Amino acid sequence: MSEECQFDIVLQEQQRLSDILTSIEETARQNRAKIASHDAYMVELGKERLESVSWREKNSLTEKLIENDKFDPAKYLTEFTMIDSPYFGIVGINDSDRRIGAKEYLIGKQGFVSHDNKALVVDWRKAPISRFFYDYDLGDEYIETIQGREREGVITRRDTLEIAKRSLRRMECGDDLYDLAGGKWVKNAKQFHSTTDTKVANQDHRMVDIVSLISPDQFHMITSEATDGCTLITGGAGSGKTVVSLHRLSCLQFNDPERFAPERCMVLMFNKVLRNYVRQTSADLLGNTRVDTFSAWALGAIASLTGKIIKPVVGDELTAQKKSSQLSRLLTRYVGEVQESDPLQDLWRFYGQPYVLEALFADGKGREDYLAELRRRYAVRSQAVSFADLSVLLRLCQLREKDGPVREALGWYAHIIVDEGQDLSLLELEAILAATDKRNSITLSADSKQKILSWVAEADFDIFHQNLKEIGVNSQSLSVSYRCPQEIMALAARISNREIEQVGRHSGVLEYHQAADEENALVLLRRLVETLVSEDPHSLTAVICKKKSDEKMLHKALTGINGLHAQGELTFEPGALVTIAHQVKGVEFANVILYDPNSRDFRKSALDRNLLYVCVTRACRRLDIVYWRELAAGLA
Numbered sequence: 001m002s003e004e005c006q007f008d009i010v011l012q013e014q015q016r017l018s019d020i021l022t023s024i025e026e027t028a029r030q031n032r033a034k035i036a037s038h039d040a041y042m043v044e045l046g047k048e049r050l051e052s053v054s055w056r057e058k059n060s061l062t063e064k065l066i067e068n069d070k071f072d073p074a075k076y077l078t079e080f081t082m083i084d085s086p087y088f089g090i091v092g093i094n095d096s097d098r099r100i101g102a103k104e105y106l107i108g109k110q111g112f113v114s115h116d117n118k119a120l121v122v123d124w125r126k127a128p129i130s131r132f133f134y135d136y137d138l139g140d141e142y143i144e145t146i147q148g149r150e151r152e153g154v155i156t157r158r159d160t161l162e163i164a165k166r167s168l169r170r171m172e173c174g175d176d177l178y179d180l181a182g183g184k185w186v187k188n189a190k191q192f193h194s195t196t197d198t199k200v201a202n203q204d205h206r207m208v209d210i211v212s213l214i215s216p217d218q219f220h221m222i223t224s225e226a227t228d229g230c231t232l233i234t235g236g237a238g239s240g241k242t243v244v245s246l247h248r249l250s251c252l253q254f255n256d257p258e259r260f261a262p263e264r265c266m267v268l269m270f271n272k273v274l275r276n277y278v279r280q281t282s283a284d285l286l287g288n289t290r291v292d293t294f295s296a297w298a299l300g301a302i303a304s305l306t307g308k309i310i311k312p313v314v315g316d317e318l319t320a321q322k323k324s325s326q327l328s329r330l331l332t333r334y335v336g337e338v339q340e341s342d343p344l345q346d347l348w349r350f351y352g353q354p355y356v357l358e359a360l361f362a363d364g365k366g367r368e369d370y371l372a373e374l375r376r377r378y379a380v381r382s383q384a385v386s387f388a389d390l391s392v393l394l395r396l397c398q399l400r401e402k403d404g405p406v407r408e409a410l411g412w413y414a415h416i417i418v419d420e421g422q423d424l425s426l427l428e429l430e431a432i433l434a435a436t437d438k439r440n441s442i443t444l445s446a447d448s449k450q451k452i453l454s455w456v457a458e459a460d461f462d463i464f465h466q467n468l469k470e471i472g473v474n475s476q477s478l479s480v481s482y483r484c485p486q487e488i489m490a491l492a493a494r495i496s497n498r499e500i501e502q503v504g505r506h507s508g509v510l511e512y513h514q515a516a517d518e519e520n521a522l523v524l525l526r527r528l529v530e531t532l533v534s535e536d537p538h539s540l541t542a543v544i545c546k547k548k549s550d551e552k553m554l555h556k557a558l559t560g561i562n563g564l565h566a567q568g569e570l571t572f573e574p575g576a577l578v579t580i581a582h583q584v585k586g587v588e589f590a591n592v593i594l595y596d597p598n599s600r601d602f603r604k605s606a607l608d609r610n611l612l613y614v615c616v617t618r619a620c621r622r623l624d625i626v627y628w629r630e631l632a633a634g635l636a
């Protein structure tokens with residue numbers, strides 16, 4: 001070890017880490033040897049069988065080969081893949097049962113059993129032991145049932161560690177913090193880490209896992225035993241709805257791998273930006289479980305049900321009407337009354353029913369023209385499906401299908417995570433539910449104050465919630481906002497009329513920058529971005545505006561700044577980017593600059609208020625507001 005350290009506790013942990021690493025390497029070596037020896041024996045048997053001239057001997061050797069294959073060590077010796085960072089937590093207990101007494105457990109992302117059969121690292125998802133780590137504080141008394149036995153005692157230690165590239169970097173032990181800085185160990189010199197610090201250190205601003213940080217409330221949701229029906233997770237911005245959902249599925253997969261096999265699970269995100277944002281973490285936690293947007297999944301599901309590949313077009317004047325919750329009931333009626341075998345012809349016929357036209361055109365305006373258009377589509381067997389048609393078509397196909405399950409489309413999934421549920425229409429939610437198997441296992445996260453799509457009716461989520469009661473809903477609410485510091489959450493509470501939420505441990509900055517006019521605001525903005533990027537080139541700063549037309553103009557105004565991302569793409573490398581409010585739901589940035597949030601662009605409607613709430617709550621460390629005209633309500 002080249003670094004200097006005068007702290008006994010750190011030295012002890014470095015020694016422990018070194019012992020564990022030696023054991024991991026020795027175990028891997030012995031496992032490789034076992035596998036190689038088994039393989040060599042099998043080759044030998046195979047050769048003997050080939051060379052044997054007696055059929056009796058051949059048969060006996062075949063039996064031996066089959067029998068030995070059952071004990072192939074490659075099948076049961078799982079490789080320990082977390083050697084660079086084998087554990088992240090230490091929990092100590094003093095059990096009142098003297099045979100157990102004082103004991104320490106290491107908690108990691110993967111369990112590790114050594115060659116001499118010692119369980120040296122416990123997987124964080126192995127609930128009885130990991131509960132000591134997640135559910136209790138130092139000094140707490142515990143009563144737990146472990147392997148059928150009541151155990152009681154006291155928690156004597158609860159430390160969080162950061163180990164990277166096989167070396168110890170920091171330790172949080174109660175109120176003390178040991179940190180390796182510039183090759184030297186220091187005590188209590190820095191603030192406690194947030195996930196933004198991890199992102200800055202990794203120079204990657206996509207979602208990180210929170211395995212070592214999970215709070216007791218979150219742990220209860222993650223390990224909740226209600227595996228059938230819907231688990232509904234609500235909570236304000238940054239309370240961990242998305243990370244909790246992903247960790248929950250990881251737990252389900254760990255504890256019941258047969259039922260929750262990756263191909264039977266799916267994660268549905270709000271848009272492609274959010275899908276890309278969670279992909280790395282979801283891959284670490286969920287292996288090759290599919291993570292996608294509703295539209296991408298719906299297209300695949302329609303193909304599974306009909307054999308048809310559909311290429312939807314963007315833009316449909318009837319989007320809001322086609323998302324109407326009324327269509328759910330009307331589809332059921334139509335399927336009961338009309339037979340039509342071709343799926344797209346079926347869709348055009350459905351829209352053409354008098355009761356559907358009435359729902360689509362409440363005031364009658366445009367109805368006749370649309371009917372004529374539908375007749376034309378039916379006559380030419382049109383394939384011109386829009387994105388707004390997808391949920392109607394999918395639901396129609398699902399209702400028509402009599403013999404389920406259908407792969408990835410109907411009665412198929414053992415679990416689906418649905419993020420940002422408040423912005424899905426009733427039909428979309430129903431289609432997702434129909435894609436789950438009989439046990440209807442879904443995790444749905446939602447926050448009504450972040451509903452931003454105008455074409456989805458606010459009541460839809462409530463109707464769905466009501467309907468879910470039939471299959472069982474386990475409602476859980478998260479109340480601590482971990483993303484934003486106090487200053488920013490206080491502003492967010494003013495905008496959303498929500499009570500101020502509890503916040504995590506890190507502090508932040510909220511600053512207003514008033515300019516004389518637009519020209520001056522752009523100069524100010526440029527200076528601000530330059531300062532933030534040069535002060536911390538590994539952080540990520542997002543400039544958020546309301547209008548698409550401003551996005552281009554702002555990007556031009558920032559041209560030449562180091563680390564400025566290409567226009568129009570939202571990725572998570574360090575630097576600075578310009579984007580619009582509607583793109584940022586669910587994601588987060590170290591710094592946010594809200595540009596020109598004026599009272600004309602953000603009106604007093606619920607949707608605009610929600611959008612503003614979404615914008616300000618994207619900031620993990622600092623929020624700057626650049627303006628020159630009257631500020632939107634809530635900001636002033």
Ligand SMILES: Nc1ncnc2c1ncn2[C@@H]1O[C@H](COP(=O)(O)OP(=O)(O)OP(=O)(O)O)[C@@H](O)[C@H]1O
Nearest residue numbers: 195213214215237238239240241242243482483586
């Ligand atoms: N227990 C925790 N300790 C520290 N950080 C946490 C904890 N739980 C969540 N976080 C962090 O808080 C941030 C917000 O998490 P997440 O995106 O899951 O929240 P959300 O409720 O889905 O937010 P939004 O509603 O804005 O989409 C993330 O950076 C996450 O890593």
